[in-house]
Amino acid sequence: MSPTATFDFEGTVAIVTGASGALGSAAVERFREAGATVCAVDVVEPSDEDSLLEVGSGVHFYGADLTDEAAVERVIDEVADDHGRIDHLLNVAGTWRGGSHIEETDLEEVELLWKVNLQTALLVSKHALAHLQDSEGAIVSVSARSGLEGGAGDGPYRITKAGIKILTETLAEENLGVVRANCVMPSVIDTPMNREMMPDADHETWVDPTEIADVMAVLCSDATAVTSGAAVPVYGEA
Incomplete structure (x- = not known):
């Protein structure tokens, strides 16, 4: 078992989007x-049966549809008013659709992937930036290995992750010298949904969400103070 890194984020405020999902809740x-x-x-409440988020000491839940700019602006204002600062932004919100070639892909599917995977990250970053500039904070977003090249059957997903x-x-x-921005690129994450979708795959090669969350913490820490604009592979053996 690999050793666990330790970080000291006392006194800082982190926003995690997509917090009810496997990777978001791990972050x-x-x-x-x-x-x-x-x-x-x-948008998924902690009480929802599909939520993996545990709200307890040090964790505050904010419900919002982050594809809606007015909702994003409201949430950022609430966080800043409630806690006085924003130091870390983790853009984890996302979804996957695939299986069709471009000529068979419905526009609704493209729009869903654009809104959930890319528009959320753009809008939250846009409205959080003033606070992150004040704190000289960091942004870590979730791209994907598949966003590095085209592929058959899941083109719109790949396009949004390249975005x-x-x-x-x-x-x-x-934001050179003020706010650092990096992203992580998973391959297959070991989540309940992925296990359900791919029951016969070799799950041992998949990456645990907690391991990716560790990398996200590194990218927000002083250990990577000179790192910005990086796309960090978190493929594991997948």
């Missing part, structure tokens, strides 16, 4: 363990 717990005040944001990488590089360039 919430990682930053809470490190001492951050964690603002968990999702996360370009958004990250843009944020890094526009």
Whole structure:
């Protein structure tokens, strides 16, 4: 078993989007363990049967549809009013659709992937930036290995995840020396949904969400103070 890194985020405030999902909830717990005040944001309430989020000491839930700019602006204002600052932004909200070639893909599917995977990250970053600039904070978003190249059957998903990488590089360039922006690129994450979708796959090669959350914490820590604009592979053996 690999050793666990330790971080000290006492006195900082972290926003985690997609907080009710497997990776989002792991990120919430990682930053809470490190001492951050964690603002968990999702359209799925913690009480929902599909939610993996545990709200307890140091974790505050904010319900919002982050594809709606007015809702994003409201949540960012509430977090800033409630906690006085924003130091870390983890853009985890996302979803997957695939299985069809472009000529067979419905526009509704493309729009869903655009809104959930890319628009959420863009809008939350846009409205959190003023606070992150004040704190000289960090953004970590979730791209994907499949966003590095085209592929048959899940093109719109790949396109949105490629967009996360370009958004990250843009944020890094526009905020040089002030706010660091990086992204992680998973391959297959070991989640209940993925196990259900791929029951016969070799689950041992998949990456545990907590391991990816560790990398996200590293990218928000002083250990990577000189790193911005990076797309970090978190493939494991997948």
